[in-house]
Amino acid sequence: MSNELPDDPNGASVKQLVGNSFGRAWAQHESKVHFMSALPSEVSDAVESILANGSAPNRQFLLTIAAGTLDDPESNPASLQQQSGEDGVDRRGMAYRVRDALTDFRDAHGLTLKISQDAGVSNQWREREITQEWVDHRRKQDKTWANAFLLIVIWLTGSEDRVLAATALLDYVSVRVIQIAVENALDYPRFRATPRIAMDLVRSFLNIAPDRPDAMEAVVTVGARTLSSVLASKPTAQRRDINSPDPIDVVITSEIDDTVKSGIEVTDAPIKLSKIQHEVVPAMLKLGLDRATVVSRGTPIDSESEIDKYLIRAFTHFGHRIDLATVDIIETWLSFPGAPRDLATDFLWDVGEELDQYSKADNRRAWFNVLIDYAEDIEQSADEAGNEIEE
Helix, strand or coil: CCCCCCCCCCHHHHHHHHHHHHHHHHHHHHHCCCCCCCCCHHHHHHHHHHHHCCCHHHHHHHHHHHHHHHHCCCCCCCECCHHHCCCCCCHHHHHHHHHHHHHHHHHHHCCCCCCCCCHHHCHHHCCCECCHHHHHCCCHHHHHHHHHHHHHHHHHHHCCCHHHHHHHHHHHHHHHHHHHHHHCCCCCCCCCCCHHHHHHHHHHHHHHCCCHHHHHHHHHHHHHHHHHCCCCCCEEEEECCCCCCCCCCEEEEECCCCCCEEEEEECCCCCCHHHHHHHHHHHHHHHCCCEEEEEECCCCHHHHHHHHHHHHHHHHHHCCEEEEEECCHHHHHHCCCCCCCCHHHHHHHHHHHHHHHHCCHHHHHHHHHHHHHHHHHHHHHHHHHHHHHHC
């Protein structure tokens, strides 16, 4: 499944420009030589404000603006849509090529780098142009990075040599992204686990995760993907765009016989009938799903009867099967007696990879700390047991 925009004519060159810049930045990183920025201090400060936000879409659009301006210096650096004027350009289309360049670079060097599947899904990137009005439309907590974008595009627009300016911007962002990726690299401890141990660690993680909705979505996705990997129909569990508010977070389909067309909606709140009626069912119709599982914090007691009646009616009248579960369902998926012995271990190791790919550093660090604490407790218990034997 893909909701990508058509390829833009400059996509290939934008991808190459970003890839080349990251190649130079990596060589600079390995040389251990201090990087000398050619940017004015106010522009480099603006870049830091954007990167400090930790938003993968914002980071990718910053690279897109730099590479897009370098590729076509006569275009409007502030343009987000072709409709923004005679010199308007489609930055959303270009952003896909930046994503591809980042993915290739990350995979080639084994870095930890969050990459947005569709950086242009957020409202700010659907507007025509970065202007003061664009900044004014942002929420109060987003004003800092929005003003930083405005400062950067104004600087690019007024530069006497846009090629030189865009190159300096692109190379600086590339260097800083690599530095941040290297600094944030986490070597997750690896150990074998039973389904119960894995689930206990997941619960601990959810209790301390700064962004619990993202954490829930990550572990549920990995749980579904892990179980799917051992099923005969070989279904694929595809996580939909992380930045999108659209319901149904994971779509599960079978490429072999097309018998599996289901999905999972993850919500970090008690499930309400209105969500099922107005979000889950319409999403099932839109995506052509015949089954859906809603993983939530449970069903409120005063709503159980009403929700049960609706689910029965949805199945008997329309063939829509909707199952309700909590995050504890993952332990059931991993505990099936016919599953491979190390399925829970595979799940546990894959959670870190999922967080590395899509989650911010705070959530990744929370998972790392949970694993480290458990590993240290096990080691301490083993030492204590050994001491008792010696005594």
